[in-house]
Amino acid sequence: MPSDLALSQAARPQQPQADRAAERAERAQLKSRLRRAERMKQLKAFGLIAPLLLFLLITFVVPIADMMLRSVHDTDLSEVWPRTTAAIEQWEDRTQLPPEPVYAAIAQDMKDSRANRTIAQAARRLNYDANGARTFVMGTARRLPDTAESWKSTMIDIDEAWGEIDTFGAIARASGPFTSFYLLNAIDLEKTATGEIVSAPEQEAVYVDIFTRTFVISMTVTLICALLGFPVAYLLANLPPKIANVMMILVLLPFWTSLLVRTAAWVVLLQEQGLVNDALIFTGILDEPVRLIYNRIGVYIAMVHILLPFMILPLYSVMKGIKPVYMKAATSLGAPPTTAFLRVYLPQTIPGLSAGGLLVFIISIGYYITPALVGGAADQMISYFIAFYTSDTVNWGMASALGAVLLVATMILYGVYNRLIGADKMRLG
Amino acid sequence: MANTHSRTTSEKLWTTILWTSSVLVLFFLxxxxxxxxxxxxNGGQFLTYPLQGFSFxxxxxxxxxxxxxRSLKNSFIVGIAATMLATTLGTLASLGLVRATFRGKAIIMGILLSPMIVPLVITAVGFYFFFAPLGLTASYTGMILAHTALATPFVVITVSATLQGFDMNLARAGASLGASPTRVFFAIILPLIAPGLASGALFAFATSFDEVVVVLFVAGPEQRTLPREMFSGIRENISPTITAVATILTVLSVFLLSTLEALRRRGERLRGTKG
Structure with a gap:
C-alpha cells in the first residue's frame, strides 16, 4: 500500500494546495487504519492464547504459588491457640521467661483446645520446632488444674519444659501469620528466641546434606551422560544418514519407552540373581554377585540410562552443524589429529554439551521415581523429602519450604539454559 | 612415509575406540x-534366566x-481426555503465538512452558494442596486437569514449530478469495499442519500415559493408572506380571515412535521441505 501512495504522488507532481492537504489527511487516516488493523491482529492473537493462559494460571500457577506461600504462611498454632499467639507479644525481654499473662493464656488455650479436640494440631506444630513438644503439651494439658494462683509456677511444676526459654521461642516462631521458620530450617538455620539466626543443632541439620547429595548425584549423572553420549553423538553425526537414522532409533526407542518400564527393567536385571550379575560372573569379571540395587550404583545406572538421550539429542544436532572443513583445515596446516580435535572440534561442540548438560542436570535435581525405586535410604534426593513431608508426616510447611528451594534452583538453571540456548529450541526427539 | 603410516594407525585406533564405545553405549540403552x-x-515363577519353559x-x-x-482403563480415560483438552488449548495458543508480536510475549511463553520445567514433585504437591479443599483429589476431573496442564507445553512446542514452517501466504490467498477466518483455518491451515498437530497430540498422550508422580498424590484408589499400578508392583513385590506389562508398553512405544516418524515425513512432504 505505501508504494501505491508513492506512485500516485510521483504521477502528479504539480498539485493544488487543497489536494495535497486532502492527501495528507488520507495518508494519516490510512496510517491509523493500519495501526488499528495491527492492534486488532494482536488482540486476536492474544484472544487465541488467552484460553490456555487462563487455564494454566488457574490450574498450575496458582497451586504452585499457593504452595510457595505455605512455606512462609503459618497459622496452625494461631488457629487453635489464639490467646497464646496474641499474648506472646507481651514477652519483651526474651532472655528471661515470659510474664504471667503469657502462661495464663497458654493454660486457657490448652484447656479449650483439649475440650474441642484441636490440641493435637498445636502440639504437632510445636513439635516440628521443639523436640518432645507433643509429649509435654499433651501431658500438661491433661494435668492442668481448674484454677491456679500462678500459672507460671503451676506449669513449670507439671513439666519443666515450661521453664525453658526455648519452649517460648518455639511458640513465638509459630505465632504467625508469617514465619521464616520453615525456610530457615530448609537450609539448616534457626532463629533463637532473641531473633538471632544460628546454625541448627547437629542432629536436626540434615537438609544441607540432602541438597548436597542431590547436587552430587545430579552432577555425576550429568558427567557420565556427557562421557557416554559424546562418542555416540559424534558417530551419529558423521555417519551417512541412512545408517545414522537406523542407529538413531536405538537412542529414540529407549527415550520413548515408559519411565516405569525402564525402571522396572533395571530392578529386575540388577538383582543379585539378575542378568547383570550373572553376566559379570560368567565373563569372569566378578567371582560372586555384588549388590547393584538399592544403593548409589543402582541409582546411577538407572538415571544415566533414562537421561542419556537428553544428552545425545542436543549434542547430535550441534555436531551435525559442524562443518568437516575446519578439521581438514587444521590437519592440513599440520595439526596432529588429537590437537585438531581438542582445539578445533571440541570447542564447537560446547553449545551442545552445555544444552545437554543443563537439561540432564535440571531433570536430575527434580528426580523422584527412579531413586525411590532403585535407591536405598541414603540415595534419596530432595524430591523424596518433599513427598515424604507432604504425605507421611503432613508437615506441609516443611514440604513447601524444601519445594521453594528446589524450585528456585531449577528456575535459576533454567534461566541459564534459556539465555544460552532459548526455551523454544528444547528438543523433543 | 613413516609419519603418514603412524597417523593412519592412530586414526584406525581412534575409529575402533569410537565404534566400540558407541556400540557399548547403544547396547546399554x-x-x-x-x-x-x-x-x-517365563514358565517359572522367577525373574531369572534361564527360562523355565514358555507360557503366557x-x-x-x-x-x-x-x-x-482398571488401571489400563483409567490410563486411557485420563490420557484421551487430557490429550483432547491439551491439543485444543495448545493449538489455539500456538496459532496466537505465531501472530503475536506484543510485549510480554516472552513472559507468556514462559508461563505456557512452565509445566514442563517445574520439577514434578512440586507440581504434584501443588495440585494436591490446591485440589484437596475443592474435592478434586481422588477424582477423574482433578487428574484430567492436572495431566492437561502437564501436556500442553508439548503441544505448544510441536504445533508452534509446525506453524513456523507454514507459508502464511496460503492463508492470505484464501482470505483474499473471500474465505472466512474459520474456513481458512479448516480448509487450508488445518490440513497442512495436521501432521504437526497429530505429533503434538501423541506427545500429550505419552506424557499423560507415562506420568506417575502427580497420580501418586492426586489419584484415589479408584483412579490408579497403569504407571501407578506398576509403581506399587515394583515397590512391593515385583512379580513377572510386571515384565508382561513392560513388554506390552514397549510394543506400544515402538508403535508410537513409528507413527511420529511417519508423521514427521508426511509433514516434510506437505510443506515441500526436507530436513
Missing amino acids: MAPIIAIMPLSF QWYQEFFQSEDWM
Whole structure:
C-alpha cells in the first residue's frame, strides 16, 4: 500500500494546495487504519492464547504459588491457640521467661483446645520446632488444674519444659501469620528466641546434606551422560544418514519407552540373581554377585540410562552443524589429529554439551521415581523429602519450604539454559 | 612415509575406540528393554534366566486381574481426555503465538512452558494442596486437569514449530478469495499442519500415559493408572506380571515412535521441505 501512495504522488507532481492537504489527511487516516488493523491482529492473537493462559494460571500457577506461600504462611498454632499467639507479644525481654499473662493464656488455650479436640494440631506444630513438644503439651494439658494462683509456677511444676526459654521461642516462631521458620530450617538455620539466626543443632541439620547429595548425584549423572553420549553423538553425526537414522532409533526407542518400564527393567536385571550379575560372573569379571540395587550404583545406572538421550539429542544436532572443513583445515596446516580435535572440534561442540548438560542436570535435581525405586535410604534426593513431608508426616510447611528451594534452583538453571540456548529450541526427539 | 603410516594407525585406533564405545553405549540403552521381554514368557515363577519353559501365564494374569484392567482403563480415560483438552488449548495458543508480536510475549511463553520445567514433585504437591479443599483429589476431573496442564507445553512446542514452517501466504490467498477466518483455518491451515498437530497430540498422550508422580498424590484408589499400578508392583513385590506389562508398553512405544516418524515425513512432504 505505501508504494501505491508513492506512485500516485510521483504521477502528479504539480498539485493544488487543497489536494495535497486532502492527501495528507488520507495518508494519516490510512496510517491509523493500519495501526488499528495491527492492534486488532494482536488482540486476536492474544484472544487465541488467552484460553490456555487462563487455564494454566488457574490450574498450575496458582497451586504452585499457593504452595510457595505455605512455606512462609503459618497459622496452625494461631488457629487453635489464639490467646497464646496474641499474648506472646507481651514477652519483651526474651532472655528471661515470659510474664504471667503469657502462661495464663497458654493454660486457657490448652484447656479449650483439649475440650474441642484441636490440641493435637498445636502440639504437632510445636513439635516440628521443639523436640518432645507433643509429649509435654499433651501431658500438661491433661494435668492442668481448674484454677491456679500462678500459672507460671503451676506449669513449670507439671513439666519443666515450661521453664525453658526455648519452649517460648518455639511458640513465638509459630505465632504467625508469617514465619521464616520453615525456610530457615530448609537450609539448616534457626532463629533463637532473641531473633538471632544460628546454625541448627547437629542432629536436626540434615537438609544441607540432602541438597548436597542431590547436587552430587545430579552432577555425576550429568558427567557420565556427557562421557557416554559424546562418542555416540559424534558417530551419529558423521555417519551417512541412512545408517545414522537406523542407529538413531536405538537412542529414540529407549527415550520413548515408559519411565516405569525402564525402571522396572533395571530392578529386575540388577538383582543379585539378575542378568547383570550373572553376566559379570560368567565373563569372569566378578567371582560372586555384588549388590547393584538399592544403593548409589543402582541409582546411577538407572538415571544415566533414562537421561542419556537428553544428552545425545542436543549434542547430535550441534555436531551435525559442524562443518568437516575446519578439521581438514587444521590437519592440513599440520595439526596432529588429537590437537585438531581438542582445539578445533571440541570447542564447537560446547553449545551442545552445555544444552545437554543443563537439561540432564535440571531433570536430575527434580528426580523422584527412579531413586525411590532403585535407591536405598541414603540415595534419596530432595524430591523424596518433599513427598515424604507432604504425605507421611503432613508437615506441609516443611514440604513447601524444601519445594521453594528446589524450585528456585531449577528456575535459576533454567534461566541459564534459556539465555544460552532459548526455551523454544528444547528438543523433543 | 613413516609419519603418514603412524597417523593412519592412530586414526584406525581412534575409529575402533569410537565404534566400540558407541556400540557399548547403544547396547546399554537397548539391552535392558529387550532383556526383560523374554522373562514375560517365563514358565517359572522367577525373574531369572534361564527360562523355565514358555507360557503366557503372566499375560493371562495381567488381562484377568481386575486391578490391572482398571488401571489400563483409567490410563486411557485420563490420557484421551487430557490429550483432547491439551491439543485444543495448545493449538489455539500456538496459532496466537505465531501472530503475536506484543510485549510480554516472552513472559507468556514462559508461563505456557512452565509445566514442563517445574520439577514434578512440586507440581504434584501443588495440585494436591490446591485440589484437596475443592474435592478434586481422588477424582477423574482433578487428574484430567492436572495431566492437561502437564501436556500442553508439548503441544505448544510441536504445533508452534509446525506453524513456523507454514507459508502464511496460503492463508492470505484464501482470505483474499473471500474465505472466512474459520474456513481458512479448516480448509487450508488445518490440513497442512495436521501432521504437526497429530505429533503434538501423541506427545500429550505419552506424557499423560507415562506420568506417575502427580497420580501418586492426586489419584484415589479408584483412579490408579497403569504407571501407578506398576509403581506399587515394583515397590512391593515385583512379580513377572510386571515384565508382561513392560513388554506390552514397549510394543506400544515402538508403535508410537513409528507413527511420529511417519508423521514427521508426511509433514516434510506437505510443506515441500526436507530436513
